[in-house]
Amino acid sequence: MLSLLSSAALPLLRRLDPEAAHTIALKALALGLAPRVARDDPPALAITAFGRAFSNPIGLAAGFDKDAAAGPALLRLGFGFVETGSVTPRPQPGNPTPRLFRLTEDHGVINRMGFNNQGLAVYVRNLARLSDRPIPLGANVGINKDGADPVRDYPAMIEAVRGLVDYAVINVSSPNTPGLRDLQAEAQLRAILQAVAMVAGRLPILVKIAPDLSPDGLASVVETCVEAGVQGLIVGNTTISRPAGLKSPHAAQAGGLSGLPLQTLSTTMLARTFLLARGRLVLIGAGGVFTGRDALTKIQAGASLVQLYSGFAFHGPALIPRLKVELMAALRDAGFATVQDAVGTRAQELTEHA
Secondary structure: OOOOOOOOOHHHHHOOOHHHHHHHHHHHHHOOOOOOOOOOOOHHHOEEEOOEEEOOOEEEOOOOOOOOOOHHHHOOOOOOEEEEEEEOOOOEOOOOOOOEEEEHHHOEEEEOOOOOEOOHHHHHHHHHOOOOOOOOEEEEEOOOOOOOOHHHHHHHHHHHHOOOOOEEEEEOOOOOOOOHHHHHOHHHHHHHHHHHHHHHOOOOEEEEEOOOOOHHHHHHHHHHHHHOOOOEEEEOOOEOOOOOOOOOOOOOOOOEEEEHHHHHHHHHHHHHHHHHHOOOOEEEEEOOOOOHHHHHHHHHHOOOEEEEOHHHHHHHHHHHHHHHHHHHHHHHHOOOOOHHHHOOOOHHHHHHHO
């Protein structure tokens, strides 16, 4: 059956409002109207991170499938791993529409979705259907806009997803929930992570951080996470900054910017994080990955794994096999036998590209 997310269908989806197109794409995936890719990744792309084996380092970032509704299809598109969410304890509609904007000329996206999702009960029910999964699955958890108690809510969600996923992510960096980024401050983050540690068991816990952190703020987050026993960081979420030269008429919209305009900022932050972490944390690099060479740059900046969102939104499932072929070629051209060999090899250099 022809996939509704095939290359031929993508131009039609792009004519729609971005959120409507996303909803249609997600429903098509949930119905199984997507290609199934053979699981035969080259051994050179395999890597082990936080005790889990990944056949390739390219994953889907949180935000695409907030409710884990399309899990069976997403897990079979050729990704090395898939992260679902962000989910909140209670359902919430998110911010008023319009709240999602394509920056076509800039290969970027601005969103101010506001953690729209159906809540933890629906999310857990959907995760429970994914016990027979071919690749690692992650859960990304956030808090409600109203009535939230982070020290209560984050542990409750981790406890609910434990046993259903291969890792979980504490999201304290979305710019679209008032006050959320304040939770990256040392005292607040430490309290959350100490509470989460009480219920996590053996589930690897990661923290997703903003690319807008100050140098001192980043150093504080790294040390706080290491002290709390966190296994890794995702660097990073969307940015509230706007780099010079954006061409899209939507560039002034409020919200978090992702895609190609985020690439340099997020990669610089990733490299700085790698140097601060000194091997104590596994890093996942996100922000502006559109080619295999982009993926390799993230890996050389210090990422063991990389994530896509905007690239997948722009190019669909056909991007995934192409990225893996390009990443293999980029590794060979750079003289690396495996992904693991390349991790962090340009970190110092890439911190100087701010």
